[in-house]
Amino acid sequence: DAEITQSPRHKITETGRQVTLACHQTWNHNNMFWYRQDLGHGLRLIHYSYGVQDTNKGEVSDGYSVSRSNTEDLPLTLESAASSQTSVYFCASSESVPEGNTEAFFGQGTRLTVV
């Protein structure tokens, strides 16, 4: 079965270190998204991509970057981790059918702690 997987599921890192969170989907979806969710809040969009070599900034993109070199993967990089980036991160993907007329599939999340 097709799926979307995130790795690692849990990570602890130190302030100032570069961290990369992986997202891999096997649906061959063009659209991929990264969100963060803080305790008691909804999800906020960090970056998204509509296809290979395409990346776009979301609501809270400062301190994060993404690159899309193939259809299956959209890694999220924290250039210099900060305590404010302690959060749960979710990756999602969807087909690029008529905009809005498709469901998105979410990964199980990566819990990142910056100490």
Add this chain to the structure above:
Amino acid sequence: DAKTTQPNSMESNEEEPVHLPCNHSTISGTDYIHWYRQLPSQGPEYVIHGLTSNVNNRMASLAIAEDRKSSTLILHRATLRDAAVYYCILCTDKLIFGTGTRLQVFP
């Protein structure tokens, strides 16, 4: 992106129907109305979406007002597993989440 307004929380008893309301008075003609839910410690899960007409699937029904300024997610018989945060989202190409409605289901 157009905004939605949902109650912070709702309660239901098991096996009763649940109507979760959502207001979206600034909806545009191209916005699809999406509903997702998030169970504890899990990623969001797609529930249903629609544009103008009411929609049914195995999980729920979506009733859309004629002027499209509001919609209602209907769970026909709530189960304990339906306890989650339900998000109503207007989508043209990406999902922008609000704070959602926390649904509690009591035995």
